[in-house]
Amino acid sequence: MLEVRNIHKSFADREVLKGVDLRVNKGDVVTILGRSGSGKTTFLRCINFLEDADQGTMTLDQETFELAHVSRQDKIRIRRKTAFVFQNYNLFRNKTALENVTEGLIIARKMPKDQAVEIAFQALEKVGLRDRAEAYPHQLSGGQQQRIGIARAIATQPELILFDEPTSALDPELIGEVLQVMKQLAQEGMTMLIVTHEMNFARQVSSQVLFMDEGVIVEQNPPDLFFDAPQQVQTQQFLKTLREH
């Protein structure tokens, strides 16, 4: 469904991505692990054009794009097939929870308002926040805001949701409610690409686990193999430092 090849990206003279390849099939839940600075967030952002890759190709729905030369119209078109969940939620601060979800439907996709509201309520229901529809982001806890963020993502019925460390900004006691929602999505067959530091979660929900280091994918395997018998030295070291904590 999604295939990216040879993505390169530099900031100033620092090369952050040094040729990353990835293939995601429909229904896959792919988690990307790695130290901070390994390029995993940049990689995710390149897929959604929040960063412009310097080089590489992307194929989505049988359409192939040169990532360095994608027109503005194509970017918008591709973005409408995907959704993004941010580390710091990035809910629209001037909109209620409900409006946060309907905005992409009514404004970006020109859906009639009552239909959009109906879909939005279903999405809010799914993340357990139907009763907070009229709340503004600042009136919600971090965990609730992130669940609204997920509702906003699923409402547009994307083919793929990109999660950028969705629980990293949360207090420990609020992480569970967000992971719970994500688990449910995974079980329902949503295609997801997740950058995370939650190892147990990665192990439970992933179909594939990737380890990124220094701008390349070092290892990619199903979770059992990845965690129990890591093949590469870098992966072994990474998992070892985690266990020591």
Add this chain to the structure above:
Amino acid sequence: MSERLITIFIQSFWQILLPGLTMTIPLTVISFAIALVIALFTAIVQIAEVPMLKPLARLYVWIIRGTPLLVQLFVVFYGLPSLGIVLDAFLSAIIVFSINTGAYASETIRAAIEAVPPGQMEAGYCVGMTYAQCMRRIILPQALRTAFPPLSNSLIGLIKDTSLAANITIMEMFMAAQRIAARTYEPFALYCEVGLVYLIFCTVLTRLQRYWEARLKLD
């Protein structure tokens, strides 16, 4: 205070207030409305990095902020006729006040837009919105909330600056006071009085500002 002075004070109050209501206020309101349009355009052109227009916007802000308002009024009203462009005094004043206030307000709006966290725009993109949709629906509503107090300041500044229009023959409050002062030989009383009327106008505006700020915070 002598009885004569009190009589002059009371009689002239209406004579000052009237041009205030028929000239100072319309001059301020019309100029400010146009200024906001200019400011928004100038700010967005810079934020969106529109080629050609961005350097022009910078040039405009640079020149207008770097020269006195009084000089600008004189250039347009007394200067342009020698180039064959003759504008009526009221129109000249409207043009100069809106261009002048627009330059300052554009910097206010630009700063307010830049103060909106970049993640708001990114989130807009990620739900499939275009740049223009993000601006209109997400960024500007948040930025205008930030810009509201400093813009109110500009409005209050403008209402007082319109007194300079007396210099290009416009019969507004200050000129009215000047004339009465010349006729009665009571400059102290009259200039204090016209100052008082400006104070009343600005007090009303400050109250309105507080009211709207409170309302903006609510939602």
